[in-house]
Amino acid sequence: MALTTLTGLAGQYDWPALIASAADTVYRAAIQTPLQPATRLSQALGVRVLLKREDLQPVFSFKLRGALNRLAQLTDADKQRGVICSSAGNHAQGVAMAAQLLGLRALVVMPATTPQIKVDAVKALGADIRLIGDSYDDAQADALVVAQRDGLHFVHPFDDPYVIAGQATIGSELLTQCAQAPTAVFIPVGGGGLAAGIALAVRAKWPDTQLIGVEHEHSASMQAAFRAQAPVTLPRVGLFADGVAVKRVGDLTYDIACNALDALMRVTTDQICAATRDIYEDTRVVVEPAGAIAVAAARQWSAQQKNLDSNAELIAINCGANLNFDRLRHIAERAAIGEQREALFAITIQESPGSFKQFLDALGPVSVTEFNYRLSDDADARLFVGVELRADQPSRGQLSERLRQGGYACEDISDSELAKLHLRHLVAGGASNVTHERLFRFEFPERPGALKDFLDAMDTDWNITLFHYRNHGSDHGRVLVGIVVPQNH
Numbered sequence: 001m002a003l004t005t006l007t008g009l010a011g012q013y014d015w016p017a018l019i020a021s022a023a024d025t026v027y028r029a030a031i032q033t034p035l036q037p038a039t040r041l042s043q044a045l046g047v048r049v050l051l052k053r054e055d056l057q058p059v060f061s062f063k064l065r066g067a068l069n070r071l072a073q074l075t076d077a078d079k080q081r082g083v084i085c086s087s088a089g090n091h092a093q094g095v096a097m098a099a100q101l102l103g104l105r106a107l108v109v110m111p112a113t114t115p116q117i118k119v120d121a122v123k124a125l126g127a128d129i130r131l132i133g134d135s136y137d138d139a140q141a142d143a144l145v146v147a148q149r150d151g152l153h154f155v156h157p158f159d160d161p162y163v164i165a166g167q168a169t170i171g172s173e174l175l176t177q178c179a180q181a182p183t184a185v186f187i188p189v190g191g192g193g194l195a196a197g198i199a200l201a202v203r204a205k206w207p208d209t210q211l212i213g214v215e216h217e218h219s220a221s222m223q224a225a226f227r228a229q230a231p232v233t234l235p236r237v238g239l240f241a242d243g244v245a246v247k248r249v250g251d252l253t254y255d256i257a258c259n260a261l262d263a264l265m266r267v268t269t270d271q272i273c274a275a276t277r278d279i280y281e282d283t284r285v286v287v288e289p290a291g292a293i294a295v296a297a298a299r300q301w302s303a304q305q306k307n308l309d310s311n312a313e314l315i316a317i318n319c320g321a322n323l324n325f326d327r328l329r330h331i332a333e334r335a336a337i338g339e340q341r342e343a344l345f346a347i348t349i350q351e352s353p354g355s356f357k358q359f360l361d362a363l364g365p366v367s368v369t370e371f372n373y374r375l376s377d378d379a380d381a382r383l384f385v386g387v388e389l390r391a392d393q394p395s396r397g398q399l400s401e402r403l404r405q406g407g408y409a410c411e412d413i414s415d416s417e418l419a420k421l422h423l424r425h426l427v428a429g430g431a432s433n434v435t436h437e438r439l440f441r442f443e444f445p446e447r448p449g450a451l452k453d454f455l456d457a458m459d460t461d462w463n464i465t466l467f468h469y470r471n472h473g474s475d476h477g478r479v480l481v482g483i484v485v486p487q488n489h
Contacts, residue, residue, distance in 0.1 A: 010255035018165035026065045035177040038282040045302045047312040059093035061320030067094030069166030084152040086143035089118030091157035096125035109143040115324040137247045158193030159250025171201025183312040184210035186294035190244035192253025199260030214297040216241040217266040243290025267296040273334035288323040343396040347383040348409035362406035373467035442479045
């Protein structure tokens, strides 16, 4: 679509002049980031996918651009007093680095839930820190009070024309990096500053390019604003993608988004985790969840398009890579499900010798990724089973039907948040009716069918009371087994 004449708040500014001026400022610290082909992902989707690598900025996110441009415009009096900002982490690092470069005092108010890697990075850049509340909005409320009390200049993370113009330099770079207008550009949306800036920079020259804002499903504040036709405050936001966890978009960014974005998309946590893997496999870089949501949307959008030409070009903005290392475990656990490469089932089997092997025979020649069992009573046993899904093997539905035809009570729980977060870890604890139980830990070379080979090697007369196996893709499979061993054995 063509960018219509901006009205309201957005219409008060000369955006071409602001963006041109920002280009003279942001490269004092920011870099022009590459537009990198995602070869593996392109092959998987059948289109050309390009990654705008804002994760390569000195503070590992695009936020340095807007922060530096905003601070450079301050009056001498404001510079002397110092600045304050509220941030979930990336804007904080941008402000801290910009303040350090300009020799200003900076106070950063961050939610107490901010990943430690971001807190440590801000400290290393010389800023003072206050940790307040559970969300960005809690931090912002506190920062505004402190700014008023102490006379500090508040640097808004997104709803500021100079911040938006700074982020717009990403769009200006895209115009020079692309030989032709791309089919679509996917832009992460938190408060809306990044999407507004890129849209302002490229819309006039790329009127037919789809500009698509992307939000995490648990913090879709721009979609809520579009529905209400004005910014609204969400009662809560999810913190998994903390870089876009904003309860209320900006008034200015909303005005621009209404005029310049073609669509908004929402992505799930599992889709973000799958996109994180996609990016890693093409770049060997692990981005933060907010940095992967554009790729998650590009994958989803391309699958929804009918007759999408193989020459289509999709650009995804990788907006940041400030990830707590401890979160990798969760991302890896959910990535296979997000890519539809793992299915989870709750199965009931008869409690009898050899029932494990019979179940695997009914399941067929598929790769089991997880197998959890705990004896509960003498009649039935309940299993938590993960299965790898591949193009050359049965689908989730086909596996469920195969098991039901084999006489097993089977429920597909792949889409259950409760199952993914909790049930897989609850197959443990003592069984009151079990005596003479001993626990054994086994290791065996990991390969397809290894679990079935292990069970084939076990004596079918053994009474198994507990069984836990998880394939983590390592060299060896590891199994914890509980077995009843009579006292005379």
